[in-house]
Amino acid sequence: MEEPIIQARDLGICFSKGKQKKGRIKDLFVRRAVNKQGAQAQDFWPLRHVNFDIFPGDAVGIIGRNGTGKSTLLRLITGVLIPDEGYVRREGRVAPLIALSAGFSGELTGRENVNLVAALHGMTTKEIKDKFDEIVDFSELEDFIDTPVKYYSSGMKVRLGFGVITQLPHPILLVDEALAVGDAAFKRKCQAVIRGLLDEGRTLVFVSHSEGDLKTYCKRGIFLDAGTLVTDGTVQEALDSYKEAEKRDAKAKEERKAQAAAKAAAAKAAAAPAPALVPGAGGAGA
Numbered sequence: 610m611e612e613p614i615i616q617a618r619d620l621g622i623c624f625s626k627g628k629q630k631k632g633r634i635k636d637l638f639v640r641r642a643v644n645k646q647g648a649q650a651q652d653f654w655p656l657r658h659v660n661f662d663i664f665p666g667d668a669v670g671i672i673g674r675n676g677t678g679k680s681t682l683l684r685l686i687t688g689v690l691i692p693d694e695g696y697v698r699r700e701g702r703v704a705p706l707i708a709l710s711a712g713f714s715g716e717l718t719g720r721e722n723v724n725l726v727a728a729l730h731g732m733t734t735k736e737i738k739d740k741f742d743e744i745v746d747f748s749e750l751e752d753f754i755d756t757p758v759k760y761y762s763s764g765m766k767v768r769l770g771f772g773v774i775t776q777l778p779h780p781i782l783l784v785d786e787a788l789a790v791g792d793a794a795f796k797r798k799c800q801a802v803i804r805g806l807l808d809e810g811r812t813l814v815f816v817s818h819s820e821g822d823l824k825t826y827c828k829r830g831i832f833l834d835a836g837t838l839v840t841d842g843t844v845q846e847a848l849d850s851y852k853e854a855e856k857r858d859a860k861a862k863e864e865r866k867a868q869a870a871a872k873a874a875a876a877k878a879a880a881a882p883a884p885a886l887v888p889g890a891g892g893a894g895a
């Protein structure tokens with residue numbers, strides 16, 4: 610049987626509210642000390658007990674509401690974050706287009722960032738030189754390639770990020786909402802590039818809130834809700850499950866609102882002064 614290229618088993622990570630967790634080695638020890646004293650009041654698990662297998666060539670959409678751990682899952686897959694429970698195993702390197710900018714440094718120019726990011730992801734100097742013009746051409750940033758990236762719009766950063774990251778030869782491509790800021794022409798170009806990569810047999814894990822983009826790129830869908838994996842099926846099944854959860858939540862919210870209104874009305878009625886007695890009313894006749 611085919612081996613998974615990404616495998617998650619009982620995967621979980623714990624964050625502290627109001628405190629940003631970075632995937633540093635030091636955190637492993639700091640957190641261990643905290644865990645020994647038991648869970649802290651501010652601790653929460655954006656993901657817990659998550660299990661899945663992704664196979665070479667799969668195109669998987671990660672679906673879920675805001676703050677349900679989608680980006681965290683991608684960061685765990687890249688290894689930027691370290692799990693507190695379970696594991697995620699990768700067979701092969703990851704090309705991550707996450708945080709909209711592929712990890713660019715704002716002070717450096719586009720050119721410097723291309724060189725740096727491509728080198729950090731393992732491209733040789735020659736490979737970068739060979740691909741440089743293609744990257745700039747794809748991102749349509751010829752006139753701005755020597756401008757510091759901090760002056761780029763979010764669309765420009767994404768274009769450059771997409772240009773670099775999709776040139777990496779790595780078998781796994783992770784994309785987090787990168788297409789959300791692109792215009793229609795850019796989306797068409799991305800679609801062609803991603804199709805090409807999938808045809809080559811690369812594996813895609815794609816986070817998006819766009820039903821259209823999810824259906825364009827992905828056959829399979831994983832729906833995450835409240836930190837757990839709720840549905841792992843076709844992209845349509847995952848989207849249906851997401852919509853049902855939204856409907857259920859909207860209904861529960863309406864019910865809570867109605868209950869609160871009824872409670873307030875009852876409290877108001879109880880607090881109102883008793884009606885004054887009308888003399889003679891209800892009494893026996895003379």
Ligand SMILES: Nc1ncnc2c1ncn2[C@@H]1O[C@H](COP(=O)(O)OP(=O)(O)OP(=O)(O)O)[C@@H](O)[C@H]1O
Nearest residue numbers: 624625628629630655674675676677678679680681
């Ligand atoms: N490095 C971090 N340290 C601490 N908390 C974090 C960190 N990263 C994310 N969180 C918190 O974890 C939860 C999940 O965040 P995540 O970004 O994974 O959600 P998401 O599903 O990608 O959301 P969205 O759809 O809004 O992008 C959120 O409550 C977020 O505030």
